[in-house]
Amino acid sequence: MASFFKGPSSAAAAASSTSSPLYSLPSALSFAFNGQQSFTWLYTTIAIVLALLILEQTVYRAKKRHLPGDKWTIPIIGKFANSMNPDMDEYKKQWNSGFLSAISVFNIFIVMSSSKDYSRKILNSPTYAEPWLVHAAKHILLPENWVFLTGKDHVDYRRGLNNLFTRKAIGMYISIQDAVTRKHFKEWAVDFGTTAQPLMFPARFLNMDTSLRVFCGNHIPDEATRLISDKYWDITKALELVNFPLPLPGTKIYKAIQARKAAMYWLELAARTSKKEMANGGEPSCLLDEWVKLLADPSYKGRRDLTDHEMALVILSFLFASQDAMSSGLVYGFQHIADHPEVLAKVRAEQERVRQGDYEKPLTLELLDEMPYLQAVVKESLRVQPPVLMVPYKATKAFPISDDYTVPANSMLIPSFYNSLHDAEVYPEPDTFLPDRWLDPQSSANANPSNYLVWGAGPHRCIGVEYATLNMMLVLAMATTSFEWEHEITPKTNKIAILPTLFPADHCRMKFTPRKSA
Numbered sequence: 306m307a308s309f310f311k312g313p314s315s316a317a318a319a320a321s322s323t324s325s326p327l328y329s330l331p332s333a334l335s336f337a338f339n340g341q342q343s344f345t346w347l348y349t350t351i352a353i354v355l356a357l358l359i360l361e362q363t364v365y366r367a368k369k370r371h372l373p374g375d376k377w378t379i380p381i382i383g384k385f386a387n388s389m390n391p392d393m394d395e396y397k398k399q400w401n402s403g404f405l406s407a408i409s410v411f412n413i414f415i416v417m418s419s420s421k422d423y424s425r426k427i428l429n430s431p432t433y434a435e436p437w438l439v440h441a442a443k444h445i446l447l448p449e450n451w452v453f454l455t456g457k458d459h460v461d462y463r464r465g466l467n468n469l470f471t472r473k474a475i476g477m478y479i480s481i482q483d484a485v486t487r488k489h490f491k492e493w494a495v496d497f498g499t500t501a502q503p504l505m506f507p508a509r510f511l512n513m514d515t516s517l518r519v520f521c522g523n524h525i526p527d528e529a530t531r532l533i534s535d536k537y538w539d540i541t542k543a544l545e546l547v548n549f550p551l552p553l554p555g556t557k558i559y560k561a562i563q564a565r566k567a568a569m570y571w572l573e574l575a576a577r578t579s580k581k582e583m584a585n586g587g588e589p590s591c592l593l594d595e596w597v598k599l600l601a602d603p604s605y606k607g608r609r610d611l612t613d614h615e616m617a618l619v620i621l622s623f624l625f626a627s628q629d630a631m632s633s634g635l636v637y638g639f640q641h642i643a644d645h646p647e648v649l650a651k652v653r654a655e656q657e658r659v660r661q662g663d664y665e666k667p668l669t670l671e672l673l674d675e676m677p678y679l680q681a682v683v684k685e686s687l688r689v690q691p692p693v694l695m696v697p698y699k700a701t702k703a704f705p706i707s708d709d710y711t712v713p714a715n716s717m718l719i720p721s722f723y724n725s726l727h728d729a730e731v732y733p734e735p736d737t738f739l740p741d742r743w744l745d746p747q748s749s750a751n752a753n754p755s756n757y758l759v760w761g762a763g764p765h766r767c768i769g770v771e772y773a774t775l776n777m778m779l780v781l782a783m784a785t786t787s788f789e790w791e792h793e794i795t796p797k798t799n800k801i802a803i804l805p806t807l808f809p810a811d812h813c814r815m816k817f818t819p820r821k822s823a
């Protein structure tokens with residue numbers, strides 16, 4: 306190393322012995338000096354870069370130890386390219402490499418679990434691991450959003466929110482879901498009536514419209530639901546695992562922030578209006594109204610002083626957590642039923658039995674309770690193509706996850722669900738869509754409920770399980786009785802797009818014509 310510094314110091318000595326300022330050196334001497342100095346800087350820089358690269362590889366290998374995964378990580382970016390273009394085959398390769406495996410992206414050391422037991426252990430160990438929302442999430446959802454709470458604060462806050470999904474509340478939501486779905490199906494009859502159209506965006510809008518009406522009732526106008534729905538796509542696009550970190554104009558995060566601002570304007574207005582109406586003795590007709598009533602109930606034990614902003618943030622978090630997953634679940638529900646005419650026939654037979662041909666009568670929670678076959682269809686569709694493949698968590702301290710491996714503190718932990726949901730011992734013919742497996746109480750599927758990780762597990766398990774399941778049942782029930790279905794198969798039908806929830810790569814092209822008996 307010493308020789309690296311020889312040049313400049315001797316040149317400096319020469320310069321000082323002439324006691325001339327550097328700029329007055331003869332040009333040839335000056336050139337030699339500058340050239341030598343440049344070389345020194347070059348060597349120094351190369352040495353530092355090399356040292357950092359060696360350090361990077363050493364740290365990666367020290368953390369990875371014996372876990373399967375690349376022996377060396379790609380300098381600096383690691384598997385960044387893969388996270389930009391997620392691919393199901395690449396994921397499967399990673400999951401099948403071991404129950405625990407290692408990767409690195411931008412020097413974030415990541416441990417992926419692919420077995421039911423390890424995934425559940427991560428989700429159920431709040432003292433070692435907590436959700437790691439992507440970097441963009443705090444910009445988009447705002448740092449004060451309850452979704453960033455952890456530990457006891459999270460448990461306490463969530464206890465209050467659980468009250469919004471009681472059976473009584475869900476019963477009220479179903480009448481709203483019924484009305485919104487009928488409205489959309491009138492439009493679908495026109496839009497999808499002549500040629501097959503991609504279902505993905507209409508299904509997204511149906512979900513968004515339904516959720517906004519369920520959450521905010523008539524406290525927001527029609528044009529706001531359209532606007533929020535359109536802008537929300539910008540939020541989805543900003544939630545990639547890795548994104549340009551600064552919210553500069555033109556970036557995805559910047560656009561998502563604008564989308565959040567537009568949504569928050571309407572959601573805060575809805576909270577304000579709901580409070581006024583309930584104070585004037587109005588009857589609850591949406592989730593916000595239920596919530597305001599609950600907070601005013603003398604027996605309510607939690608915090609009562611929720612601001613409009615805070616309530617709006619909770620609704621924003623529900624939309625954030627639900628929209629893509631529910632749209633994915635619904636689109637695959639359509640695709641699976643359409644590709645299995647025997648299932649479609651059974652769903653229709655059940656509808657006929659339960660509703661006795663009266664399809665104009667609004668659906669209720671009690672009627673949906675009498676549709677075990679449809680419930681099995683939804684459950685199986687979500688198993689075959691789980692909308693959420695995995696959720697990122699963070700090891701808050703060294704996490705002894707197995708007898709021979711401790712996840713280093715601050716690593717990312719990714720419990721993935723796919724292998725558990727496709728375990729051939731629990732689900733024979735795991736890739737086949739077989740709703741009947743859920744109808745036999747003795748089946749291995751029913752005997753192993755802990756394998757069913759569609760909704761996650763532990764303290765952060767999805768809060769909207771019943772709401773989402775019933776919504777999918779309701780939409781599919783109504784679609785099977787209202788329409789004849791034609792699914793246009795394309796070369797991309799069975800390819801999976803990860804956005805980041807799963808969709809058929811051709812967005813499921815469907816034609817719906819009104820059903821004669823409907």
Ligand code: HEM
Pocket residue numbers: 428436452463622623624626627630631634691692693696759760761762763764765766767768769770772773
């Ligand atoms: C098919 C539809 C849906 C699927 C597959 C799904 C799946 C999930 C999964 C896997 C998690 C992470 C669980 C964990 O970390 O253990 C989650 C969390 C969450 N989901 Fe859902 N979800 C769906 C619909 C919904 C709906 C409709 C809502 C809104 C009412 C919702 C609200 C939430 C919230 C708020 C969380 C975070 C809970 C917490 O941190 O305490 N989800 N969901």
